[in-house]
């Protein structure tokens with residue numbers, strides 16, 4: 001626990017420094033060391049006749065932290081030199097040249113940027129101040145990303161729950177297209193949704209010369225084995241007790257394109273296996289049952305279920321451990337790796353319930369434990385950016401921040417009641433639902449010298465698009481059997497796209513193939529009744545937020561988001577032509593196995 005306390009002290013110190021600078025949402029990054037040159041799972045398929053009333057209604061063991069990263073890739077060459085251009089100033093002529101470069105084609109090897117992809121968990125559109133000016137939680141570091149980069153206002157997670165979204169982010173393919181693609185893994189659940197041989201985002205970047213690392217929550221499935229060597233793929237609690245933790249963990253990040261991994265199989269503090277995976281091993285396995293008696297007890301502490309826990313697994317400081325591991329990777333990479341860009345995928349625990357903010361953050365947000373957890377996530381983002389700056393690589397690092405789905409039911413209900421904060425604002429629906437609040441997510445991109453600071457884009461965007469975009473940026477060619485639902489956003493980032501990139505967007509709600517929806521322009525067709533996820537009529541907390549169903553006999557829902565962003569009027573009966581067009585498009589996309597054309 002010594003390291004944990006050490007981390008806590010560090011955090012406390014930095015937090016005090018940040019507070020001294022002010023935390024009004026406009027102040028600087030906590031513990032920032034350099035300035036930045038700115039050129040200028042659970043749920044049910046609902047058949048509810050009602051829906052949520054959105055705001056439209058009045059109503060590691062840390063003791064092993066210095067252990068070297070496990071690697072399966074070739075050893076890196078030693079040396080202290082940085083990659084070319086990191087510290088160069090951004091004069092206007094260079095900015096113009098870079099902008100021209102973006103317009104003219106793929107980047108040369110020397111121009112290839114580092115990539116930091118930060119994925120939050122269950123963070124809603126309305127949880128972030130730069131997306132919701134009525135948010136009760138200060139998010140100064142995310143707001144800063146928006147000021148220094150591009151803020152997407154129509155970006156969507158491919159699914160409304162963790163596992164399928166993460167699969168789609170890693171592959172550029174909608175998860176409903178693969179077996180078990182609607183599932184959410186628990187405990188020893190698996191195997192990996194990623195088929196052997198499928199090109200992944202990290203594998204693609206590794207082929208383009210990137211060092212690749214993943215830190216945090218994996219949740220795309222992997223394989224533990226029992227003492228007899230048999231695979232365990234059941235997510236039931238008792239199955240976790242049969243795991244032989246001395247064996248290699250198969251099908252995880254190292255088997256799908258990452259050189260390095262440190263994190264957890266599923267949600268770090270939610271179910272059955274409270275232990276870290278380092279590379280493909282569990283260095284400190286669970287040794288006994290979780291003792292919840294010393295954990296916080298508050299309305300946001302649920303979803304922390306009985307399970308097995310490793311000694312000193314820091315239930316309240318998991319994200320601080322992840323932060324330190326990401327920092328170690330960045331520092332080691334810059335120190336030891338010559339002429340090679342990096343791709344770091346940092347998948348935070350926050351803000352998935354339970355909302356266990358680390359001690360230094362408790363009570364700091366003024367918006368309860370979940371507000372503290374959001375505030376801590378924001379701080380972690382600031383620390384990651386600050387590390388890039390301290391290492392002198394921020395100018396040549398593309399940072400993407402987003403979330404895997406909308407805000408969780410319990411946190412939304414309680415935050416609305418207790419703090420007047422709405423993580424789904426301004427949308428109808430929450431995590432698991434097909435309505436916008438289930439999948440419209442914050443999406444921020446900062447890329448100094450290439451993305452114009454302070455810009456906003458209304459491009460219809462999916463997290464599946466990250467892969468084709470990074471393919472264009474890294475100069476990778478996508479084969480026909482990869483990234484089937486991924487569109488290149490580089491023209492948007494470089495400010496050249498004035499027309500929609502995507503012809504349409506697919507989203508899957510809690511029940512996967514049974515709860516698909518399709519969006520084209522302002523029109524959105526839900527190929528199912530009800531929310532697609534939460535059963536509002538059976539949940540006393542959600543019942544007050546039900547909306548009257550305006551077409552109770554219709555088998556699906558049609559909304560025009562331009563005229564009705566709150567999805568209050570189902571136009572299924574009024575616009576059968578549009579229903580037919582979108583339904584045909586959806587069926588064609590399902591049958592063809594792709595939505596993105598390839599030549």
Ligand SMILES: [Ca+2]
Nearest residue numbers: 121122162404
């Ligand atoms: Ca999630």
